[in-house]
Amino acid sequence: LALTHHHPKERSTTTTPTMFAARARSKRAAALPTVNGSSKKQGASAASKKKSSGNSSGTGVYDKILFTGAFLLLVFTVFHRTKMSSSLNSTPKGSKATMFHKNPSQVVKKLKDCENDNFCRIFYHHIQKTGEVGASLGPFFNKGAPFQAGETCCFAYFLERFRADPQQYCHQRAAKFLEFEVMPVQFKEVVDTCLKESNITRIVGLSTYREPMQRVINTIFQHCNRGGCANDDDKCHAACKSCHLTEETQEFYGEFMGRSNTIYTDQLSLLSNYDSKHVQVVAVEDTEVNDMIAELRTSTGRNISFVVPDQMQDGECNFEASAAMMTMMKPSLDGYKEILRLP
Secondary structure, eight states: OOOGGGSOOOOOTTOOTHHHHHHHHHTTTOOOOOOOTTHHHHHHHHHHHHHHHOOOOHHHHHHHHHHHHHHHHHHHHHHHHHHHTHHHHTSOOOBOOEETTTOHHHHHHHHHHHHTOTTEEEEEEOOTTSOOOHHHHHHHHOSSOOOOTTTTBOHHHHHHHHHHOHHIIIIITOOSEEEEBSOHHHHHHHHHHHHHHSSOOEEEEEEEEOOHHHHHHHHHHHHHHTTOSOTTOHHHHHHHHHOSOOTTTHHHHHHHHHHHHHHHHHHHHHHHHOBOSSEEEEEEEGGGHHHHHHHHHHHHOOOOOOOOOOOOOOOSOOOOOOHHHHHHTHHHHHHHHHHHHOO
8 A cells, every 4th residue: 555656556467576676676775755854953043033033933832842742743753652662672692683674585485485384384464555455365375274364453452352362363363474453562462372373383573664744644644545434424524624734633643643652653663682492573654565575476376466545635634744744753754764784
């Protein structure tokens, strides 16, 4: 699932691997936009002028409100991430994940080796709006009937069902490939539980990721234009109608950004130190998903359908990025940059 202006045209199942390579390789490690470093000086200058003239600016007040909100969101994010990530931080450090953009052949090899091992499973950690590979890889790896859509979704709702009967997912009905749409700390719980309570001896944890501001904008687009607001949720309807980050909508849109900050900091932790003898972590960016599928097709000689990106079309709400959004999403942007730097 992706933004239209950041993704290639739809591909057919007859597309060849070479059509993806150039695009994916050229995208790596580009510097992310950052908030202008001179903002503090400009702020100080503006404050000095305001003090000398005695005049107040409505724009200045609005900026103060936004950046105060951004600061409060960052405080909330740090507190929430510390609470949610306690099990991540307490895990003994392992190895770093195998990143597709650095070692594509190793990622494909680990997936293929797991397919041939009766005691190995591929668990796909699906983070919303980072590329839906389950629809392609599920039928490819699962010889029998895969789980029905929604059976491993989503977040706390799924985790409650999983805890009640982990064997249903770990062993009794386990297909080779399973998809879990959960937070990183919840994904770790699923993996650890299945290794402990089943005859599975090895799990390949496949994770997808995406540039965070694109992901949040795409998530907001879907929420506001595809029935995400309940009929009686006046705050949601008002924010989607405004479709801008303002004093009135900051609480609503801040929830998307705060959740993003938790996701990227926790995902970085998983990709940095969760790989071990029994858990092999591999990761691929949304723009490289079809490159991975192309290499799987070539190496196995079998057909796998390519992922068709979710094209964002014009809607009533087309949320746009802003400097205030960048400030509020700093933990997400920092986490993403560190993910790209993983060897």
